[in-house]
Each structure stands twice: as structure tokens, then as C-alpha cells.
Amino acid sequence: MKRVTSTWLPGLLLISPSLIAVGIFVYGMIGWNIKVSLSNWHTVVEDNSYAGFGTYRDLMDDERFTAAWENLLTFTVVFIVGTMVMGLIMALLLEKGVRAEGFFRSVYLFPMAISFIASGIVWRWLMNPAPGERASGLNVLFSKVGLDSLQNPWWQDQKWGMAAMAMPAIWQMSGYVMALFLAGFRGIPDELREAARMDGATEGQIYRHVIFPQLRPVALSALIIVGHISLKVFDLIVAVAGQQIIADVPAVYMWQSVFEAQDYAKGAAIATCLLLFVAVLVVPYLVYTFRQEKR
Amino acid sequence: MATPAVTGAARARLITARTVKYLLLLSFVLVVAMPVYVLLVTSFKPLDEIDPTRAWDLPSTWTTDAWSTAYDQLKTGLGNSLMLAVPGSIISAVLGSLNGYVLAKWRFPGADLVFTICLFGMFIPYQAVMIPVVKVLTEVDLYGNIWGLMMVHVIYGIPISTLIFRNYYASIPNELIESARVDGAGMLRTYAWIVLPNSAPAFVVVIIWQFTSMWNDFLFAVFLVPSAQDSTVTVALNNLTGANVVPFNQQMAGALLASLPTLVVYILLGRFFMRGLMAGALKS
Numbered sequence: 001m002k003r004v005t006s007t008w009l010p011g012l013l014l015i016s017p018s019l020i021a022v023g024i025f026v027y028g029m030i031g032w033n034i035k036v037s038l039s040n041w042h043t044v045v046e047d048n049s050y051a052g053f054g055t056y057r058d059l060m061d062d063e064r065f066t067a068a069w070e071n072l073l074t075f076t077v078v079f080i081v082g083t084m085v086m087g088l089i090m091a092l093l094l095e096k097g098v099r100a101e102g103f104f105r106s107v108y109l110f111p112m113a114i115s116f117i118a119s120g121i122v123w124r125w126l127m128n129p130a131p132g133e134r135a136s137g138l139n140v141l142f143s144k145v146g147l148d149s150l151q152n153p154w155w156q157d158q159k160w161g162m163a164a165m166a167m168p169a170i171w172q173m174s175g176y177v178m179a180l181f182l183a184g185f186r187g188i189p190d191e192l193r194e195a196a197r198m199d200g201a202t203e204g205q206i207y208r209h210v211i212f213p214q215l216r217p218v219a220l221s222a223l224i225i226v227g228h229i230s231l232k233v234f235d236l237i238v239a240v241a242g243q244q245i246i247a248d249v250p251a252v253y254m255w256q257s258v259f260e261a262q263d264y265a266k267g268a269a270i271a272t273c274l275l276l277f278v279a280v281l282v283v284p285y286l287v288y289t290f291r292q293e294k295r
Numbered sequence: 296m297a298t299p300a301v302t303g304a305a306r307a308r309l310i311t312a313r314t315v316k317y318l319l320l321l322s323f324v325l326v327v328a329m330p331v332y333v334l335l336v337t338s339f340k341p342l343d344e345i346d347p348t349r350a351w352d353l354p355s356t357w358t359t360d361a362w363s364t365a366y367d368q369l370k371t372g373l374g375n376s377l378m379l380a381v382p383g384s385i386i387s388a389v390l391g392s393l394n395g396y397v398l399a400k401w402r403f404p405g406a407d408l409v410f411t412i413c414l415f416g417m418f419i420p421y422q423a424v425m426i427p428v429v430k431v432l433t434e435v436d437l438y439g440n441i442w443g444l445m446m447v448h449v450i451y452g453i454p455i456s457t458l459i460f461r462n463y464y465a466s467i468p469n470e471l472i473e474s475a476r477v478d479g480a481g482m483l484r485t486y487a488w489i490v491l492p493n494s495a496p497a498f499v500v501v502i503i504w505q506f507t508s509m510w511n512d513f514l515f516a517v518f519l520v521p522s523a524q525d526s527t528v529t530v531a532l533n534n535l536t537g538a539n540v541v542p543f544n545q546q547m548a549g550a551l552l553a554s555l556p557t558l559v560v561y562i563l564l565g566r567f568f569m570r571g572l573m574a575g576a577l578k579s
Contacts, residue, residue, distance in 0.1 A: 010482045011401035015394050018453050019409065025450045026416035029424035036426050086323075093320050106565050107324050113561035113568065115511035117529040118550040121536050122330045125337075125543060128347075136347030144351065171327065179572055221576045232420045235513040239533060254422045259521070268426050275423035282418040289577050290411045 030275065037268035044262045055269045065270070068248045074162035075169075075249065076230040082170035083226050084219070087177025094178070095185040105182070109175035116172065120239020123168040127154035127240070155240060155247055165247055169236055173229065177222045184218030185211070224285045228278050250274050338362060338548035345544050361544035365535075365552055368545075371524060372531030373552070375441055376510055379527060383445045384505035387452045388498050394453065395460025395497075396490050400472050401482050410461070414577075417454040425518050432519060444519050444527070448509050456501045459574045463497035464490065496567070503564055504571035507557050528553045 040051045059065045090108050094101055111119065126137040131151060135143065142150040154164040188211060196206045234251035241247035243256065250270050258267035337345060338361050340354040398406055428447060429438060437443030467490065475485040513529040520526040523534035532553045536546045561568050 008401065008403040011397040012403040014401075014482070015397040018390055018394050018457070019413065021450045022413045022416050022453055025424065025428070025447075026413075026419065029427040030419070032427040033423055033425075089319075090323060093316055093323075098316065098320065104320050104324065106562075107327055109565070109569065109572075110558070110561060111327065112572065113507060113557045114554045115513065115529050115557075117511075117513050117533050118554045119330065121532070121546050121550040122334050125350075125547075126330065126333065130347075136350055140347055141351055171330065175327075176572060179569060180576055183573060225576045228418055234422075235529075238513070238517075239536075251420065251422055255517075258426065258518075264426055267422075271420065271422035271425065274420045278418060278420050279415075282415065285577075286411055286414055286418075290407065293407065 033268045034272055036264055037272050039265050041264040041268075042266065046264075051265070055265045056273075059266070059269055059273070064245070064248065064253065065250075068250050068253045071162045071247065072231065072233070072249045074160075075166050075233060076227065078163040078166035079169045079173075079230045079233075080223065080226050082166060083173045083177045084222060086170060086174035087222065088181055090174065090178040091181035091185060094182060105179070108178050111172040112175055114172070116168075116235035117239045119168060119172060120236055123171075124240045127164060127167070129153035129156040158246070161246060165237065165240065168240065169230070169233065172236075173226060177226065180218055180222045180225075181215065184215045188214045221285070224281055228281050231274065231278050231281070334547045334551055337544050338365075338551055340544050342542055342544065345542060361542075361548040362552070365545050365549035368535055369528055369531050369549055369552055372526065372528035375526060375531075376528040377556075379441050379445050379448070380506045380509040383448050383452075383509050384502045386445075386449050387456045387505040388501040390449070390453060391456025391460045391501050392491070392494055392498065393486070394457040395462075395464050396486055398457065398461045399464035400467070400469070400485075400490070410457070414454050414458065416451060417458075417575075421451065421514055429518060439520055439522065440525060441520065441527075444515060445509075447515055447519060448505070448512070451515075452505050452508070455571075455575060456505065458577070459501050459504070459571065460494070460497050462574060463494070463500075467493060496570075499564065499567045500570045500574070503560055503567050504575075506560065507568070507571075510557050 035048070037055055038050060038052060040047045040049045090104075094104060098104070128135070128137040128139065129152075130136060131139070131153070135151065138154075139151040142148060152164075153161075155161040157164065192210055192214070193206055196210045201209070232251060233249055234255070237247050237249055237252050238255075243252065251274065254267045254270040254274070257263045257270060333350070336353060337350065339357045339359065341356055341358045341360060344354055344356070397403075398410055432438040432443040432447070435443075437446065471489055472485055475489050480488060510527075511529065512527070513533065516527045516530045517533075520530065523531045532549050535541055535549055541549075
């Protein structure tokens with residue numbers, strides 16, 4: 001028995017500092033944050049006395065909070081659909097091998113290497129809402145090519161602003177989805193296609209009945225990865241919209257609650273809500289991956 | 296490639312299909328490159344040429360004035376980011392390598408479950424830990440400086456770094472580890488003799504990945520080191536451009552300047568960057 005223990009104990013010792021750090025900084029801090037959200041800490045002066053769920057109840061009645069979630073919902077839907085469609089089209093174009101595939105792949109993926117803060121600067125300029133004489137960015141381009149009707153206030157539109165806000169995010173993340181799908185395509189054995197072809201299936205049928213069903217797990221991962229990035233969107237909004245309320249999302253609201261209003265309990269409560277949504281998305285995915293690996 | 300059996304009409308269709316495909320591919324390139332064009336063109340314009348009506352034109356006089364002004368304003372931030380991301384990514388890789396080795400080759404009971412529980416840490420919205428982290432850093436006098444920020448990045452980078460190494464080490468044959476064990480090598484000696492010399496690609500992947508995330512991060516930096524003077528280049532850049540009084544040629548030059556290191560890394564080592572991406576989606 002001693003021999004068996006001595007084979008794995010050193011390993012556990014070696015990894016334990018990391019495990020303890022993650023345990024404290026992920027799970028411990030989440031717990032602490034929840035405790036802050038249930039406290040009376042609403043000013044600069046720390047107050048850890050228990051207040052119950054009052055802060056959460058107040059948030060439910062807070063119009064800014066609900067508006068931030070509505071904004072996030074619009075953003076998320078457009079962002080997910082946009083990246084999934086763009087990424088899939090790029091992967092479809094590339095999957096059978098084209099000349100200079102490496103070049104196209106690198107170009108499509110390169111925005112991933114840039115920070116949202118840097119790309120936000122150019123997108124803020126491109127999506128400048130000023131109309132007519134003072135127009136700039138894309139609106140100028142539209143009028144130059146005679147498409148004046150396409151001119152619009154972009155992210156400052158009351159209703160569809162957040163859809164415009166998703167454009168830079170789609171620009172940035174489509175390459176990621178392409179890379180995931182491309183890996184998925186390449187993982188499908190050629191024999192499957194060959195067999196379908198032998199049976200007389202057309203190319204369209206092969207995609208519909210053979211290839212796409214095989215891509216389901218990849219599509220699921222892409223969906224979850226893009227979805228959780230979308231829920232957490234922060235830098236992009238700050239870079240494009242600054243702190244204008246029209247483009248408010250929960251992550252930005254949390255930041256302002258802590259930094260400007262010094263309302264720590266409120267900031268913690270918003271963050272906890274955000275965590276809840278991300279967990280609902282990611283935990284099943286982790287469990288699924290874990291089970292897959294066991295097999 | 297055309298075989299004699301292919302008729303003229305079918306060939307014509309094939310050529311049309313291929314042309315359409317390349318046209319689509321190129322139009323995507325245009326869309327992706329459009330913001331870069333604007334960045335480059337505007338950053339090389341003199342102040343009197345940046346008015347919106349001429350924004351899409353090439354500069355009539357090329358100048359690096361905007362670049363040098365932007366550099367002056369961002370050089371502290373660039374230096375801070377470098378001081379954060381270079382040592383930070385190396386520490387991440389060392390930790391990830393040791394952890395990944397244990398989880399792949401020196402496993403303890405329940406290792407997979409413990410690891411999965413750790414992985415959750417790389418998906419969480421960091422807002423949900425931020426207030427306590429600020430408190431802890433203040434307590435140990437690391438709030439508001441690069442070292443505290445580095446510590447936080449390293450800790451929250453443990454899951455992804457470990458994941459990349461664990462998946463990489465899974466491909467090292469167990470016989471190799473066993474034979475070292477039979478020769479009397481312990482855990483650390485096996486690591487030093489057999490595992491470490493084979494780890495170069497995984498080190499490159501993790502260092503690139505962590506370097507890019509630390510360099511591009513804004514959330515941790517703005518919470519933990521809010522003062523633009525002491526903070527990373529992303530905070531400095533946002534501070535510079537957020538007020539909207541800085542002319543656009545300087546803003547664009549600043550954005551390019553702040554992106555240069557990660558872009559160079561991507562151009563030189565893109566294929567390793569891609570592997571990091573795949574690992575981030577839990578796909579090997």
C-alpha cells in the first residue's frame with residue numbers, strides 16, 4: 001500500500017500550490033464576492049453586516065439594470081449569429097483546400113491577436129454617428145459610393161445600436177469560429193465522403209447528411225465559447241462607447257457601480273448575476289467534455 | 296486535373312465555381328483588412344489632412360509625426376506591459392508545465408475531476424472575483440502596481456496553461472516514463488530528463504497565449520492598476536483616446552503601436568497561436 005501511495009503523493013504535492021491558488025482565487029473569491037453582495041457595503045466605508053437579498057431586489061427594479069441586460073441580449077444574438085455564419089462560410093470556402101490557404105487563414109484570424117481597446121478606436125471612428133456634413137467613417141464611404149441610404153447612427157441608434165456594436169466583435173471573433181470549424185472539417189475521415197459519393201450522393205447531399213451532422217460537437221463548442229465571451233463583453237464597449245449609457249451592459253455597469261458610485265454591494269450583486277449566466281452556459285459544457293474524455 | 300471524360304460545359308461550370316470561391320475569399324480579406332487600412336492611412340497623415348471627408352484617401356504627405364507623439368504618450372504603458380507580460384507568461388508556462396506533467400503522467404486519484412473543477416476558473420467573468428481581489432491586493436500592498444497585476448494574471452492563467460501542457464504531455468508514450476521509473480528516476484528527475492526536453496512546442500504555445508492575454512487585457516488592468524501612469528498600454532491607450540480630444544491620426548498610431556508586439560508574435564508564430572485557441576475551446 002505504501003508503494004502505491006508513494007507513486008502519486010509527490011505529484012499531488014507538486015501541483016498543490018496551484019490547486020490551492022485556484023481554489024482560493026476562483027472559488028474562495030466567488031464566495032467572498034457573494035458575501036459582499038449580501039452586505040450593507042454601499043459606500044466607501046466597508047460595511048460587512050448582513051443585509052440579505054435587498055441589493056438584488058433593488059436591481060430587479062433598477063431600469064438601468066434591465067436595460068443593460070436587454071442591450072446584452074441584442075448584442076449576444078447578433079454577435080453569435082454573425083460569427084457563426086461568417087466563421088462557417090470561411091471554413092466552407094477553405095475546407096477542401098485552396099491555393100494560399102495559409103494566407104487566407106492567417107488574415108481571417110489575425111484580429112484575434114489585437115486587443116478590443118485598440119480595435120475599438122478604429123471602430124469608433126468607422127461607426128461615427130454624425131450625419132450629413134459632419135459625417136465620417138463608414139457613413140462617408142457610403143455617400144462616396146452613392147449608398148447614402150445606408151448611412152445610419154450605428155451604435156447610437158436607440159433600438160438597433162447594440163446590433164451595430166456587435167460588428168467589431170464579429171470582425172474580431174469570426175476567425176476563431178472559422179478555425180474551430182476548419183479543425184472539425186479536417187477531423188472527418190475522407191472515407192465517409194468517399195462512401196457517400198460511391199452511393200451516388202450529390203455534393204449538397206453529402207454536406208447535409210454526412211458532413212454537417214459530424215460537425216455538431218464543434219458547432220456546440222463554438223456556440224459556448226462565443227456565447228460566454230459575449231456575456232462578458234466589456235473592453236469593446238468601453239473603447240467604442242466610453243461610458244455612454246446607451247450602450248450599457250452588465251459588465252460596464254458593475255465597473256461603474258464600484259468605481260464611480262462606490263456601491264460595492266451593488267457591484268458584487270451585478271457580478272454574481274453575470275457569473276450565474278456564464279455558469280449555466282459553461283458548467284454543462286465542462287461536464288460534457290469531462291465525460292467524453294472518460295470514455 | 297481535367298480528365299477527357301469531363302465535358303466542356305462541366306469544365307466551364309467548375310471554373311466559374313472556382314472563380315466565385317476565390318472572389319468570396321478575397322472579399323472577406325477586404326472586409327477584415329478595411330479597419331487596418333484606415334488605421335495605417337490615418338496614422339501617417341499630418342494633422343491638417345485628417346478631416347472626415349478625406350478620411351478614406353491616402354495621405355498626400357506621409358509623416359510619422361503622429362507615431363512619434365503617440366509613442367511619447369504610450370512609452371510608459373508599453374514598458375509596463377512588457378514588464379508584465381514577458382516574466383508573467385514565462386512564470387505561467389513553468390507552472391503549467393509542472394502541473395500538466397502531474398496531471399498527464401503522475402496522476403493522483405480524482406485528478407480528472409479536480410482538473411475539471413479548476414478549468415471553470417478560465418471561463419468565469421472576472422468581475423465576480425474583482426472586489427475581493429482588490430481587497431487582498433491592497434492588504435498585501437500589491438494594489439496599483441504591475442507586480443500585483445502579474446500575480447493575478449498568473450493565477451487566473453493556471454487553468455489554461457495547465458490544460459495546454461496536459462494535452463501535450465498526453466502524447467508522450469507512457470513506456471518512456473515507465474522506463475525512466477524502472478531506472479530509478481523519481482518524479483522530478485523523470486521530468487527533467489524526459490519530459491522537459493520534449494516540451495518546447497507547448498512552452499511556445501503557452502507563452503504566446505499568456506503574453507497575448509496579458510498584453511491585451513483591459514479588465515484586470517483597469518481594476519487593479521487604474522492610474523494610467525502605472526498601468527499597462529491598454530489602460531494608457533484608453534485613457535488617451537477616451538477623452539476624444541486627441542486627434543485621430545495620433546489615436547490610430549497609438550492603436551497600432553499598442554498592437555505591434557502581439558501582431559509581430561502572431562505573424563511569426565501564428566501556428567502556435569492557433570493551438571492556444573483550440574485549447575481554449577477545450578479542443579486539442
